[in-house]
Amino acid sequence: MAGRIPQHFIDELLSRIDIVDVIDSRVPLRKTGRDYQARCPFHEEKTPSFTVSQTKQFYHCFGCGAHGSAIGFLMDYEHMDFIEVVKELAQRSGMELPTLERNTPDKRQQQDLHPIMQEAANVYRHQLKHHADATKAVDYLKQRGLTGEIAAEYGIGFAPPGWDTLCSRLGVDAQRRQQLITTGMAIEKDGGGMYDRFRNRVMFPIRDRRGRVIAFGGRVIDNADKPKYLNSPESPLFHKGRELYGLFEARQALRQIDRLLVVEGYMDVIALAQHGIRYAVATLGTALTPEHLSPLFRISSEVVFCFDGDRAGRDAAWKALDIMLPELKDGRTARFMFLPEGEDPDSLVRAIGKPAFEARTASALSLSDFLLQNLTQRVDMSAIDGRARLVDLTRPKLAKISNTVFKHMLINELANRVNIPSAEMIQLLGERPGKRRGPANSRMQSGESRTLSPVRTAISLLLERPDLAGHVADPARFRDLEEPGMGLLVELLELIQKRPNISCGAILEHWRDRPEGKHLNRLASASSAIPSDGYEHEFNDALRLLDKQRVDRSYRALLRKGETGGLSPEEKQLLTQLLQEKQALSQPNRRPDSP
Incomplete structure (x- = not known):
């Protein structure tokens, strides 16, 4: 970007x-x-x-x-x-934005696709009100208990039978026809021309977090048609493994969302909204992914995942659990709600009403209970070897958990179930006794920077104090050192020296779209407990260690060469110089770049 x-x-x-x-x-x-x-x-x-x-x-x-x-x-x-x-x-x-640099065709195209998607949504809504065949779609929505108000809020429309309802209205020139094909709204024929992807379906616009239409889902009216639900294909705008249906509408309806409910389909979301439950969202015809979890937990600290109560539903929940385990950071709660057999969220809320439905949601099974419940059912808990097997089954799940507090609480519960003292269970699983990880745990404590590699220490301190780069002469001298992160450190030093007043935030923007960006962000998030007057000393110590590695490597290389083939006069002079540098660098508290 x-x-x-x-x-x-x-x-x-x-x-x-x-x-x-x-x-x-x-x-x-x-x-x-x-x-x-x-x-x-x-x-x-x-x-x-x-x-x-x-x-x-x-x-x-x-x-x-x-x-x-x-x-x-x-x-x-x-x-x-x-x-x-x-x-x-x-x-x-008060700055004047410069002329934007030329962008790639794909990016230009992506910027231009939102308007035509909104036009498509407008066409479908118009057809729901005015097309002769829309009666069947309206009857279907009424049978599902939807009012005109809720249908309008979610932008529900109708794609009539026929091959060119959308193409004939929106594909008025070559550019727009290509946009329809790129977004998946139209399908290109082998022999030329194109036709509508969605036909004779109730249409659900899928919006991004800003409310822009990025895709559609279509539900058949005639049950003989297949497939029952059809989503837009992947496109520059739409990646189904990231998007959540109804998330924009939920945020519009509720100022504060204490709990999010993840259900299966469009109609589940809309039917629950019709009954006043405005915090439901749905994945879009795909299994849960880590990309789904980030926006969910940013909006609410508690997420309840709703599944069918049959074997297929519990298998899907088990797969979702594996996705969630690494994402359960402090303050995040995940629960599992299983529906009675033969019910979906729509039918259940109709049968028991909003208060009872929300009570079920609030009392949904915690992730830890679901995990241990599932594994316990696989073993004979009355036998010693069965309880031992439970520990073995739990071990790989524990390895995926990054939240130390949650992990140790789960270990304590496991210890209770197999009747082993918690301390022994921790030792058996190779875990250290738990200490609570609060914000201070992610911060560099005084002296802790010494336990980091010199490269990481230097980068961390540059993010705290970019002006430290001014002390470094010729950063490129480190470039050939084969240390993890060395290329990043050299690039960082050179950047700051070119822009000596740059801030940490501005530095991070240079790496926004690069793989190293996430590592820099993590280091920037760690707050150093080193006194401000100790930054320069710590930084110089890190560079001194890197200089020692650089000089030692060159010195040993020349010694090996001298043992086998002799050295030229220039190389002998360089060897003497390197020896002097080694001696100078061995002196404590000496700045690497001091004369």
Whole structure:
């Protein structure tokens, strides 16, 4: 995304704005020490864990892990894309946005696809009201108990029978016809021409988090037609493994969402909304993915997953559990709700009413109970070898859990079930006795930087104090060192030396779309407990260790060469110089770049 706007403009923009002002205008901040704090706007919490650093120009939540620069905050909080955020911040700071650089055809095309998708939604809604064959679609919606108001809120429409309802109205020129094909709304014929993908179906527009139509789902009216449900194919706008149907509508309906309910289909979401349950969303014809979980837990700390109560439903829940285990960070709760046989959310809420349905949701099975319940059913708990087998079955699941508190509580429950003291169970599973991991656990404690590699230490301190790069002469001297992260460190040093006033937040924007970006964000999220007057000393120590590795490697290489084939006069002079450097670097507290 950042490639469309010159990077130097983004650097200048971030140097002119203050992230504290940007966030405080939306989420009131309170000064705590040198930083600012608030309750996180991306998940529900009672104790503030959302921290904004004015020095770093960076925010981080120790609860849900949200982090980034002022640009990243506005993208997530206001549901804006990168270009829109840069435009808004530029206007706010009085900067004139430069002419956008040429973009790739795919990106240009993606920017142009939203309007035609909205036009398609308008066509389908019009057909539901006015087409001669729409009576069957209207009757179907009424049979499902939907009112005109709820149908309008979700933008439900009708794709009539026939091959060109959409194509004839929207495909008026070659560019628009290509857009219909690219979005999957039309299918290209082998011999030329195209036809509508959706025909004789009730149409459900799928919206992104900003409310833009990105795809459609269609449900047959005549049950003889197949498939029963048809989704748009993958496109530049639509990736079904990331999107959740009804999430935009839920956020529009509720100011605060304490719980999200994940169901199977469109009609489940809409039928529950009709009964006043406005916090249901659905995956789009695909199994749960890690990409689904991030937006769910950003909106609510509790997510209930609804499955059929039969064998297939429980198998699906078990697969979902594996996806969730690594994602259960502090403050996140996942539950499993299993429907009575033969019921779906629509039929169940009709039968028992909203209060009873919500009571079932609130008392849904916790993830830990479902995990142990499922595994316990596979063994004979009355036998010693059966209980031992339970421990073996639980071990790989425990290995996937990153939340230390949750893991140790689960181990304690497992120990109770097999009648082994918790301490012994922890030892059997190779776990260390649990200490609660709060925000401080993710921070560098005083002296802890020494336990990190010199490269990681240097990068971490540069994110805290970019001005430290000014002490480093010729960063390229480290480039040939075969240490993990060395290329990143050299690039970081060179960047800061070119832009000596750059902030941590602006640094991270340089790596927004690169794989190293997530590692830099993680290091930036760790707050150093080193006294401010100790940063330079720690940084110089890290560089001194890297210089020692560099000099030692070159020195040994020349010694080996001298043993086999002799050295030239220049190489002998270099060997003497390297020996002097080795001796100098062995002196404590010596700056690597000092004369």
